[in-house]
Amino acid sequence: VGLAPLPDTPFTRGKCGSKLLQSYAAGLPAVASPGGVHRTLAAGGAMLADSPAAFVAALRRLKDDAAERERRGARARAFVARRYASAVLAERLVRLLKPS
Numbered sequence: 447v448g449l450a451p452l453p454d455t456p457f458t459r460g461k462c463g464s465k466l467l468q469s470y471a472a473g474l475p476a477v478a479s480p481g482g483v484h485r486t487l488a489a490g491g492a493m494l495a496d497s498p499a500a501f502v503a504a505l506r507r508l509k510d511d512a513a514e515r516e517r518r519g520a521r522a523r524a525f526v527a528r529r530y531a532s533a534v535l536a537e538r539l540v541r542l543l544k545p546s
Contacts, residue, residue: 447508447515448474450492451501454481463487470526475518477504490525491518 448469452458463483469476469492476492478484488494493508495501508515528534 447505448472448476448478448492449501450476450478450484451495452479452481452484454479458482466490466492467526467530470522471530473519473523475508475515475522477501477508491521493518 448465450463450465450469452461459482461482463486466476466478466484466487470487470490476490477495478488478492480488480494480496484492484494493504495504508518
């Protein structure tokens with residue numbers, strides 16, 4: 447399980463969410479704080495937890511439910527492959543750099 451706890455501060459709101467993306471790329475389910483880009487990246491299947499107790503509850507839920515771990519991990523892997531795979535990013539870069 448990937449863990450991405452971050453306080454909600456101006457500094458962390460500018461971070462890229464690399465812990466979540468790395469967990470997703472590995473096909474792991476994740477639990478993350480709801481601040482910054484984590485809210486957007488949660489579409490990949492991360493469980494959002496806004497307190498230590500919520501983190502513990504999410505981790506217990508994942509520990510006890512292998513099927514949910516598998517579902518969330520597969521969803522996470524598909525999310526990162528659709529949006530961040532090198533071929534996808536290369537295509538976007540070509541479109542940006544190609545003269546109109």
